[in-house]
Amino acid sequence: MSEITNEIKKRRTFAIISHPDAGKTTLTEKFLLYGGAINQAGSVKGKATAKHAVSDWMEIEKERGISVTSSVLQFNYGGYCINILDTPGHQDFSEDTYRTLMAADSAVMVIDASKGVEAQTRKLFKVCVMRHIPIFTFINKMDREARDTFELLDEIEKELGIATCPINWPIGSGKAFKGVYDRAQKEVELFSDTNKGTTTGEVRKIDSNNPELDWILGTEAKIALEDEIELLDGASAEFDQEMVNRGELSPVFFGSALTNFGVETFLQHFLKMTSSPLPRMSDHGEIDPMTEPDFSAFVFKIQANMNKAHRDRIAFMRICSGKFEAGMSVYHVQGGKDVRLSQPQQMMASERKMVEQAYGGDIIGIFDPGIFSIGDTLTTSKEKFAYEGIPTFAPEHFARVRQVDTMKRKQFVKGINQIAQEGAIQIFQEYNTGMEEIIVGVVGVLQFDVLKYRLKNEYNVEIRLENLPYEHIRWIENEEINMDKLVGTSDMKKIKDLKDRPLLLFVHEWSIRMTMDRNKDLILSEFGRS
Numbered sequence: 001m002s003e004i005t006n007e008i009k010k011r012r013t014f015a016i017i018s019h020p021d022a023g024k025t026t027l028t029e030k031f032l033l034y035g036g037a038i039n040q041a042g043s044v045k046g047k048a049t050a051k052h053a054v055s056d057w058m059e060i061e062k063e064r065g066i067s068v069t070s071s072v073l074q075f076n077y078g079g080y081c082i083n084i085l086d087t088p089g090h091q092d093f094s095e096d097t098y099r100t101l102m103a104a105d106s107a108v109m110v111i112d113a114s115k116g117v118e119a120q121t122r123k124l125f126k127v128c129v130m131r132h133i134p135i136f137t138f139i140n141k142m143d144r145e146a147r148d149t150f151e152l153l154d155e156i157e158k159e160l161g162i163a164t165c166p167i168n169w170p171i172g173s174g175k176a177f178k179g180v181y182d183r184a185q186k187e188v189e190l191f192s193d194t195n196k197g198t199t200t201g202e203v204r205k206i207d208s209n210n211p212e213l214d215w216i217l218g219t220e221a222k223i224a225l226e227d228e229i230e231l232l233d234g235a236s237a238e239f240d241q242e243m244v245n246r247g248e249l250s251p252v253f254f255g256s257a258l259t260n261f262g263v264e265t266f267l268q269h270f271l272k273m274t275s276s277p278l279p280r281m282s283d284h285g286e287i288d289p290m291t292e293p294d295f296s297a298f299v300f301k302i303q304a305n306m307n308k309a310h311r312d313r314i315a316f317m318r319i320c321s322g323k324f325e326a327g328m329s330v331y332h333v334q335g336g337k338d339v340r341l342s343q344p345q346q347m348m349a350s351e352r353k354m355v356e357q358a359y360g361g362d363i364i365g366i367f368d369p370g371i372f373s374i375g376d377t378l379t380t381s382k383e384k385f386a387y388e389g390i391p392t393f394a395p396e397h398f399a400r401v402r403q404v405d406t407m408k409r410k411q412f413v414k415g416i417n418q419i420a421q422e423g424a425i426q427i428f429q430e431y432n433t434g435m436e437e438i439i440v441g442v443v444g445v446l447q448f449d450v451l452k453y454r455l456k457n458e459y460n461v462e463i464r465l466e467n468l469p470y471e472h473i474r475w476i477e478n479e480e481i482n483m484d485k486l487v488g489t490s491d492m493k494k495i496k497d498l499k500d501r502p503l504l505l506f507v508h509e510w511s512i513r514m515t516m517d518r519n520k521d522l523i524l525s526e527f528g529r530s
């Protein structure tokens with residue numbers, strides 16, 4: 001095996017998705033602890049502290065104490081090289097959060113055991129389903145009072161439309177939490193709450209036939225466990241690796257990230273159940289990292305304003321095949337030119353460091369003089385193939401942009417177009433009204449502030465935003481349809497994007513169905529083509 005395929009085989013690249021506060025940061029910290037990438041829990045993001053993992057460069061981040069962009073953390077564990085893609089949550093939720101999932105090979109869904117499936121998980125989950133990537137579930141906070149386990153699994157299955165297969169099973173919760181039962185090994189891993197922030201300490205496992213278990217768990221809990229396992233064995237889906245690979249069956253684990261319980265068990269199973277980077281589709285067919293020796297990558301995120309004075313940008317790319325070496329020259333397929341990849345960076349837990357080499361599966365950030373767009377391909381292959389584009393995700397907040405000083409039209413148009421090109425916002429125009437007014441759509445409301453801030457600071461243009469009531473957008477797949485004859489609802493608005501493609505905005509979700517009923521030949525899509 002060549003050095004390159006050997007390195008790629010070790011790679012596992014995944015994203016963690018969750019609703020804010022479910023425990024994503026805590027779980028990530030614990031993963032890093034096992035890899036020795038950081039030696040103290042709390043240094044990943046520390047919401048309450050002033051420490052910001054990676055991107056403390058942007059004023060708006062400093063002012064608000066949040067991280068606007070997602071980052072990547074890399075660590076080694078058990079012979080694997082693991083890349084965790086962070087998907088920003090809270091109010092900094094943006095289109096980047098979705099795009100990050102395009103760069104991941106699998107996803108870990110963290111669910112709060114007392115809350116179940118929450119809104120943000122649902123949204124991110126949809127993107128995973130679209131990509132058919134494996135989805136693993138970690139049900140967290142078992143040290144707190146949890147909802148009934150069967151009910152939680154039922155909710156995941158119904159709400160997200162995926163079958164579940166518990167790999168282990170919790171014994172009680174909250175004060176009565178005793179540990180988890182490993183279904184394959186038929187042994188109990190006993191809960192202990194002594195090793196906060198460390199990886200040391202004994203993990204006690206005890207065979208389910210060991211009579212000691214009766215008094216450790218208590219007769220009542222032991223009987224309850226036996227009953228539940230019997231019920232589970234009869235009712236739940238059997239583990240099927242193929243289904244996991246297709247994203248149709250989610251292996252489920254229980255634990256408590258805060259007390260570091262169940263985290264290593266989860267990590268070990270996860271690494272066995274996932275694969276190294278798989279082939280990706282291009283316009284020349286599938287590119288397999290195991291057989292394609294040349295370097296190839298696609299840009300999934302562009303981060304602007306690293307250095308305000310120069311309007312620098314960093315293009316984040318996911319390497320799909322081959323080996324990257326600092327300073328190498330590659331072909332930028334969309335630009336039709338060779339470019340030198342200089343100032344390569346990799347995001348680490350607490351610092352940004354320069355990388356000399358990286359392999360398929362890794363994520364690197366490259367200095368971008370303004371030539372890259374989201375979805376672009378770079379390669380050293382003679383084939384000059386282009387990877388499939390990244391879809392445009394549906395914004396949920398819309399506003400009309402008004403310029404305060406109309407004399408600065410040129411700067412305004414330039415600024416807003418550049419920011420849209422980076423993918424921070426989407427811009428639209430009224431359909432056929434002849435008005436030049438711009439409508440901005442964003443995935444997370446914070447992007448409105450980012451837009452205002454950046455236009456003012458980088459382009460010296462002040463804007464006012466007038467919020468619009470629309471929450472749902474649909475791309476019209478059959479663009480040839482006669483827009484003027486379209487029979488919509490009273491809360492519907494026709495708009496077009498910069499490429500003159502027609503779209504529809506709705507205030508209410510039910511209006512979408514009604515509009516489709518009224519226009520039988522209309523084909524609507526939740527994702528747009530970039």
Ligand code: G4P
Nearest residue numbers: 018019020021022023024025026140141144256257258259
């Ligand atoms: P997020 O990244 O998904 O938003 O969640 P984060 O890890 O920041 O966790 C949210 C809160 O939940 C934190 O408490 C964290 O300590 C707590 N938490 C995470 N995992 C567990 C768990 O397994 N059990 C229990 N009981 N709590 C857990 P906080 O008070 O909001 O923040 P902090 O002041 O502790 O940082």
